[in-house]
Amino acid sequence: MKKKENGSKSIKKPWPTKDAMEQIYKMKLWGGSNSDFYSGTGSHHPEIINPYINAVTSFFTSFKEPLTICDLGCGDFNVGQNLVKHTQKYIAVDIVPELIVRNKETFKEKKIEFHCLDIAVDDLPSGDCVLLRQVLQHLSNAEVKSIVDKLGDFKYIILSEHLPDGDFVPNRDIVSGQGIRLKKQSGLDVLAPPFNLKVKEEKQLSSVTTSDYKGRIVTTLYQVF
Numbered sequence: 204m205k206k207k208e209n210g211s212k213s214i215k216k217p218w219p220t221k222d223a224m225e226q227i228y229k230m231k232l233w234g235g236s237n238s239d240f241y242s243g244t245g246s247h248h249p250e251i252i253n254p255y256i257n258a259v260t261s262f263f264t265s266f267k268e269p270l271t272i273c274d275l276g277c278g279d280f281n282v283g284q285n286l287v288k289h290t291q292k293y294i295a296v297d298i299v300p301e302l303i304v305r306n307k308e309t310f311k312e313k314k315i316e317f318h319c320l321d322i323a324v325d326d327l328p329s330g331d332c333v334l335l336r337q338v339l340q341h342l343s344n345a346e347v348k349s350i351v352d353k354l355g356d357f358k359y360i361i362l363s364e365h366l367p368d369g370d371f372v373p374n375r376d377i378v379s380g381q382g383i384r385l386k387k388q389s390g391l392d393v394l395a396p397p398f399n400l401k402v403k404e405e406k407q408l409s410s411v412t413t414s415d416y417k418g419r420i421v422t423t424l425y426q427v428f
């Protein structure tokens with residue numbers, strides 16, 4: 204949180220999301236003391252990532268013509284790297300410039316493109332299917348709304364979110380980059396207000412609980428049209 208002096212009053216202004224995400228990686232707030240960039244346990248723990256990789260692989264390989272994928276908030280690419288071989292083209296995007304430079308150097312394959320974009324602000328690349336894995340859970344409702352409003356051009360959306368166990372009040376607002384809705388006993392539901400994503404079909408692909416994690420990580424496939 205940045206403090207701004209205004210006469211005798213001190214107004215707290217949230218950090219821009221880019222600064223917050225850069226700081227998370229720089230200060231290793233998601234762990235990974237021995238890694239250059241580490242996107243968190245949710246991006247590395249085999250118990251968490253394997254059910255996701257298996258479920259998404261079977262969806263991708265169910266198509267005769269492989270899909271073009273836009274991975275929005277690709278992070279350290281520990282997860283994404285396992286999916287590339289099942290796609291036509293894999294466009295991976297993140298808000299942290301240094302991470303995108305590192306990913307370009309680390310994952311060199313003809314069909315992968317890395318771009319540094321703020322998905323709440325910039326135009327999104329086009330493709331058949333969007334992956335948003337544990338990204339929206341870190342963002343304020345205003346940013347989520349601006350992203351959700353841009354998803355209507357993709358036929359498929361695969362969304363993974365960390366949700367509380369049992370029933371919860373969806374979509375309580377948070378400050379971007381300062382912890383997820385779980386701390387407010389809430390989680391994201393993009394079909395509910397204020398997001399109101401319109402979809403043709405919804406299917407849960409996986410739901411994972413682990414001993415060292417509260418709540419569950421749920422992956423849902425939405426068919427938009």
Ligand SMILES: C[S@@+](CC[C@H](N)C(=O)[O-])C[C@H]1O[C@@H](n2cnc3c(N)ncnc32)[C@H](O)[C@@H]1O
Nearest residue numbers: 224242246276277278297298321322323336338
């Ligand atoms: C917890 S990590 C998840 C990474 C990856 N999706 C995975 O599952 O391994 C969240 C990522 O979203 C990125 N991110 C957050 N807000 C973003 C935004 N507005 N535009 C692009 N990327 C963003 C962060 O920089 C971070 O790398």
